[in-house]
Amino acid sequence: MPENKDYFVEDLIKSSESILKDLEEIDEKDGLIPDPVEEKIKLDKQKEEINSIDIISGLRTDGYVDVCVSTDEMTATCNFYPPSEGEGFSGSEEGRPIELESVEKILETKGIVTGINWDAVNSAIFKCNTERVPINDVVVAKGRQPKDEIPAHLEIDRGLLENSKKLDMDRQRIDYREISPFILVKKGDILAHVVSKVPGALGETVTEKSIPYKTAKIKVLKPGKNVTLKDGYAIAACDGRFILGEETFAVSEVLEVRGDVDYHTGNINFPGDVVIYGTVKYGFKVKAGGSVYCQQTLDASEVICGGDLTVNYGVIGKNKGVVKVKGNITTKFIENCYMEAGGNINVSTSILNSVVHSLKEVVLGEKGIIVGGKIFAANGVEAAQVGTRVGPKTEIHCGIDFSVQQKLEWIRDKNIELALKLRQTDIKIKSTESEELKAKLSQVRDKLMAGIHKLNLASASLVNYLDKNEDAMVKVRRNVFPGVYIEICHISYIVACEMHACMFKLDKKSGRVVIENIKS
Amino acid sequence: MKKLLIIDDEPMIVDVAKVIFKDLGHDVDGSTDPVAGEELAKSKDYDLILIDLRMPIRNGAQVAEGILKAKPEAKVLIITAYPTDPLAKQAMDAGAKALLKKPFEIGKIIEFLKD
Numbered sequence: 240m241p242e243n244k245d246y247f248v249e250d251l252i253k254s255s256e257s258i259l260k261d262l263e264e265i266d267e268k269d270g271l272i273p274d275p276v277e278e279k280i281k282l283d284k285q286k287e288e289i290n291s292i293d294i295i296s297g298l299r300t301d302g303y304v305d306v307c308v309s310t311d312e313m314t315a316t317c318n319f320y321p322p323s324e325g326e327g328f329s330g331s332e333e334g335r336p337i338e339l340e341s342v343e344k345i346l347e348t349k350g351i352v353t354g355i356n357w358d359a360v361n362s363a364i365f366k367c368n369t370e371r372v373p374i375n376d377v378v379v380a381k382g383r384q385p386k387d388e389i390p391a392h393l394e395i396d397r398g399l400l401e402n403s404k405k406l407d408m409d410r411q412r413i414d415y416r417e418i419s420p421f422i423l424v425k426k427g428d429i430l431a432h433v434v435s436k437v438p439g440a441l442g443e444t445v446t447e448k449s450i451p452y453k454t455a456k457i458k459v460l461k462p463g464k465n466v467t468l469k470d471g472y473a474i475a476a477c478d479g480r481f482i483l484g485e486e487t488f489a490v491s492e493v494l495e496v497r498g499d500v501d502y503h504t505g506n507i508n509f510p511g512d513v514v515i516y517g518t519v520k521y522g523f524k525v526k527a528g529g530s531v532y533c534q535q536t537l538d539a540s541e542v543i544c545g546g547d548l549t550v551n552y553g554v555i556g557k558n559k560g561v562v563k564v565k566g567n568i569t570t571k572f573i574e575n576c577y578m579e580a581g582g583n584i585n586v587s588t589s590i591l592n593s594v595v596h597s598l599k600e601v602v603l604g605e606k607g608i609i610v611g612g613k614i615f616a617a618n619g620v621e622a623a624q625v626g627t628r629v630g631p632k633t634e635i636h637c638g639i640d641f642s643v644q645q646k647l648e649w650i651r652d653k654n655i656e657l658a659l660k661l662r663q664t665d666i667k668i669k670s671t672e673s674e675e676l677k678a679k680l681s682q683v684r685d686k687l688m689a690g691i692h693k694l695n696l697a698s699a700s701l702v703n704y705l706d707k708n709e710d711a712m713v714k715v716r717r718n719v720f721p722g723v724y725i726e727i728c729h730i731s732y733i734v735a736c737e738m739h740a741c742m743f744k745l746d747k748k749s750g751r752v753v754i755e756n757i758k759s
Numbered sequence: 760m761k762k763l764l765i766i767d768d769e770p771m772i773v774d775v776a777k778v779i780f781k782d783l784g785h786d787v788d789g790s791t792d793p794v795a796g797e798e799l800a801k802s803k804d805y806d807l808i809l810i811d812l813r814m815p816i817r818n819g820a821q822v823a824e825g826i827l828k829a830k831p832e833a834k835v836l837i838i839t840a841y842p843t844d845p846l847a848k849q850a851m852d853a854g855a856k857a858l859l860k861k862p863f864e865i866g867k868i869i870e871f872l873k874d
Contacts, residue, residue: 657778
């Protein structure tokens with residue numbers, strides 16, 4: 240039976256002999272190590288270092304930590320290396336685990352004192368020790384960035400800026416003419432609020448070095464025209480357009496449109512005056528609380544204003560244009576348009592096929608002509624020519640407040656509707672034999688009669704407000720042509736033959752329109 | 760209370776005018792036949808006579824001429840859709856005071872009844 244070898248003892252003996260052999264050449268008296276031995280020592284050391292990676296599995300290695308601080312010293316990161324595991328058979332021993340105290344010591348040595356994340360440290364230690372895996376790049380400390388100083392300033396109300404160009408996406412159809420780039424405000428609206436000064440705060444590196452703060456670069460806006468400061472708010476001092484400039488913000492009572500009123504601008508609805516440097520394009524609307532100045536033309540558009548209207552070129556209505564103005568209208572020409580003015584209407588060249596109403600006078604320029612359409616002017620009309628030889632017929636009505644006239648016409652229409660219903664009711668009452676139905680119809684009849692009576696009272700009262708101007712006259716400096724219809728204070732006159740330089744006026748005695756010659 | 764006569768070949772207009780002006784407190788006669796209406800105007804005194812311009816058999820201008828010839832002081836108003844109608848001119852020349860736009864102008868009629 241072969242002898243059982245004890246491999247452990249054999250190995251021990253062999254290795255011991257090898258070590259002892261190395262010692263043979265050492266002189267024990269003077270401690271000198273001969274060159275070959277020294278060379279061997281060096282080689283052994285090199286070998287040890289080269290094989291250091293294997294030592295961890297072969298020999299006992301304690302857990303340890305590397306620390307790295309960023310160049311700006313704002314972060315510190317650690318790599319955690321686990322201790323070696325013990326392996327009984329090969330003889331390696333279990334290394335000591337990383338301890339919190341050792342990490343504290345390393346951090347302190349590196350001067351890391353600020354912003355340490357102990358939770359991250361503890362968690363990395365635990366994971367590294369228990370799972371025996373290296374944990375790298377763990378941010379264990381972070382510096383504190385400085386906080387900028389914010390100077391006191393005015394901040395524009397966010398809602399104000401968002402309110403421009405607004406689309407109602409819920410609507411099935413979007414009228415892009417209703418979208419306006421202008422921000423309109425009312426008197427008393429809050430435009431901005433005061434933001435108080437926010438002091439700056441110093442920063443700190445992980446090594447406890449302080450970092451100075453800066454002053455934040457903020458656009459400091461100053462309140463401009465028509466803006467008042469009250470209780471920490473900037474408030475609009477009048478209705479108008481909000482204007483945000485580079486250094487100031489203001490409210491302008493005048494809206495300037497640098498081009499046409501079209502899809503770029505949308506319809507205009509402005510509380511103050513509006514200045515348009517282009518044309519009001521087909522289908523667009525301009526509504527102004529004040530006056531409107533248009534440098535070019537109104538092209539089949541709708542213009543309503545509380546002041547005067549001045550159109551540098553002219554008004555092209557295309558039978559769709561509507562102009563309603565509380566003050567005066569001044570333009571070069573008007574064609575195929577409906578127009579109302581509380582003041583005078585001054586037209587330099589022509590009024591063609593238009594319905595024009597004025598509570599004062601309609602005056603045309605030196606060669607101004609009126610052809611076709613209807614002119615209603617409370618105080619009279621003056622033109623160079625009215626009508627043409629073959630053209631469309633022209634009507635001129637003077638001496639009456641057209642607004643009252645319009646109300647009377649509305650009453651008339653309603654009255655006729657009621658009277659027709661009454662007629663039908665009467666026929667039904669006559670034809671029916673049912674007493675019950677007759678009673679019902681009689682009730683309806685009474686109500687219809689009451690309605691007619693009410694309207695009649697209103698019209699009888701309104702007639703007093705017609706503001707008849709019996710002195711109103713139609714002055715024609717050159718020619719008036721046959722077929723022109725002239726009515727002054729409800730008295731009619733139809734021009735029968737071409738006349739030159741004449742004036743039509745009401746003869747109060749005879750109650751007729753008479754003609755007088757004037758100097759042409 | 761004033762006396763009013765309306766001559767119009769459209770019965771509906773005559774009826775409506777009667778209802779409205781009676782309610783205003785006036786005595787209203789109406790005729791849809793221009794000839795009969797003219798005779799009525801000549802035989803009775805009216806404060807205001809309204810005559811439609813375009814009627815069959817005898818137009819409003821002729822009716823107005825007939826009435827005003829018999830009664831030059833009569834106050835005649837002509838109802839027309841087109842004030843520039845040549846017949847309107849004829850009626851005006853005959854002595855009609857004014858033109859009324861169809862179907863009629865209440866304000867204008869009230870004014871003439873006042874005068």
